[in-house]
Amino acid sequence: MEMANTQPLEGVTLTKQRTGTNRYIRDFIANKYLYLMMVPVLVYYLIFHYAPMYGALIAFKEYSPMKGILGSDWVGFKHFHDFFSSFYFWRILKNTLVISLYSLIFEFPAPIILALLINEVRSKTFKRVAQTITYMPYFISLVVICGIITDFTNADGVINNIAMSFGYDGQAMLQKAELFRPIYILSEIWQRIGWESIIYIAALMSIDTEQYEAARMDGASRWKQMMYITLPGIMPTIAIMFILRMGNLLNVGFEKIILLYNPVSYETADVISSFVYRKGLLEFGWSYSSAVGLFNSIINLILLITANYISRKVNESSLW
Structure with a gap:
């Protein structure tokens, strides 16, 4: 049987x-x-x-x-131990987290808001002009961008002169550690808002227009149409982009940091990637900087998996 x-x-x-x-x-x-x-x-x-x-x-x-x-000689977790017990560990971890969270809170929603605003504009000419103006900073060389920021925030710069009319003391802004983070985040928004809005504008184009017609027939205002049709329509795209952003939460771009910071602003500007650059390329600590970079990558992987799991549970949108 x-x-x-x-x-x-x-x-x-x-x-x-x-x-x-x-x-x-x-x-x-x-x-x-x-x-x-x-x-x-x-x-x-x-x-x-x-x-x-x-x-x-x-x-x-x-x-x-x-x-x-x-x-090369095997030393195990020696470099990790040296990093975790060093004076710089908590400082660069704090700076990386603070700048990343500021970017997540202020820079991540900015292109979504811009896309929603452009979608509400009826004039095609104004749309094209607004999109072109907001896209342009992304295509300018980062070195040029940082040069513009440095010149504008110098003691005799345009932004500094405007700030002086509101009571600012006139010192070069990048020479003040407490001003580095706001300058970095605001310049990131200015540089990336237009380019990052493209994917959300594309998602808006895929929403069925019949939903808006039915909502208008029911007397829904443009605000309610945005809240109950537009936002839910692009929510899967927002969720995917949020997961990807979480996966790179600690990968604060070292190129811009290095071009803008100085020893005076290390206290608030020095992040993991810039620390790896200094230790690995300037001080030739290849193994030590690799250990720091590997630690950073592992944390990012954990954040990516966690964000993907939460997104899948909450709104059924995920990378896998």
Whole structure:
């Protein structure tokens, strides 16, 4: 009896496996050009994203270029311990979290608000002009952007002169540690708001216009249309972008930080990425900086997984 029951089940299982395999083969044949287009992308990620992970080994070694990665002495978690017990650990962790949270609170909603405002404008000419003006800062070189910020906030800069009329003391703003974060966040909004609004504008275009017509027939104001049609319509896009932002929460761009900060503002401006830059490239502490960078990546991975899980539970939108 057991043999009689087992053999049909095994046959069904094998049949399902063959059916699944055949389905994948048929799909590959039918979409062979699409799969072929994926090859360069896969090769790019393998070469530039996965292969370099091998170098993370130096975080656990006392790396010497003469000995190479495998030949360098193994030191285990020594560099992690040195980082966690150093004077700079809490300072750079605090600065990274504060700047990242400020960016999440003020910079993340800005392109959403801009997209909603542009969507409410009826004049196509005004829309094009507004979009062009807000897009332009994103395409300007970061070095030029930081040069403009530095010049405008210097003692004789335009912004400084305006601030002096409201009682500011006239000192160069970037020479004050307490002003670095507001300058950084405001310049980030100015630089990225237009570019980041594109994806939300595209999401707005996909909302069915019949919903707005039905709402107007029911007497709904434009505000209610925005609250009950527009926002729910782009909420999945907002959720995905929020998950991606959480995954990069601690990756404060070191290029802009390095171009704007100075020893006077280290107290509030020095973040994990700029600390890694100084230790790794300027002080040649390759293993130590790799340990700090690996710690940063692990925290970002945890934040990404957590945000994805919460988003999937709350609004059923997630990356996986």
